[in-house]
Amino acid sequence: MRAVMVANPKGGAGKTTLATNLAGHFANKGRKVTLCDLDRQQSALRWMAFRDPSLPPVTGYFAGNQMLFNLPKEPDWVVLDAPAGLQGYKLSDYLRHVDKVVVPVVPSVFDMAATEDFLNSIRSEMRGRKAAIGIVAMRVDPRTRAAMMLEEFLRHFDIPILAYLRNTQNYVNAAAAGLTVFDPPRAKHRRDEEQWQNLLHWLND
Ligand SMILES: Nc1ncnc2c1ncn2[C@@H]1O[C@H](COP(=O)(O)OP(=O)(O)OP(=O)(O)O)[C@@H](O)[C@H]1O
Ligand SMILES: [Mg+2]
Structure with a gap:
């Protein structure tokens, strides 16, 4: 099993889309x-509810209320959709469980400012796993x-842009x-x- 979390504290950055x-x-x-939907709004699970059962299946899982986070071990891939505003001990807990973090960023001054502290904190929490963080430039x-x-x-952070x-x-x-x-x-x-x-190759590396 491999796990990738899509996260950015800014609302509407494109986490659920990614x-x-x-x-x-x-x-x-x-x-x-x-x-794995970590967001109380459960947008990812709502998307799943619209999905035609004849399409290649995606299993859904709501984990937004768990105190101690556990990932299912059976799937080949677990994709975590993080909520806006994620920080602190919950963020640390999730980071311990995932192989990679993808951060969607909309290139507006407001979005970049809101993302700065987040990038600093995940970079320090994932010290030694620096290659595990990537950016997706959204829209x-x-x-x-x-x-x-x-x-x-992003030059200050030395984190790659994996896709536009x-x-x-x-x-x-x-x-x-x-x-x-x-x-x-x-x-x-x-x-x-x-x-x-490019993003998909990076994930499969
Ligand atoms: N590349 C894109 N082109 C056009 N619209 C987009 C694109 N990416 C995302 N959107 C739209 O932008 C809106 C916000 O995207 P999304 O819900 O994925 O963000 P989010 O980060 O999950 O938001 P939240 O923080 O509320 O969970 C949605 O309406 C989505 O359809
Ligand atoms: Mg969302």
């Missing part, structure tokens, strides 16, 4: 995957000024139907799928 699509990717690869084109601002901001995901209604529409960009018909989402490849 987590559900990662789960959909692993399911479409024939892996046994559990989507951005890499050739823009916004992308340059994000790269500049464009701003597209494809994610909004897929979410509303319990789908991901990895579910059929894939031709519709080819451009989006391509943007995930």
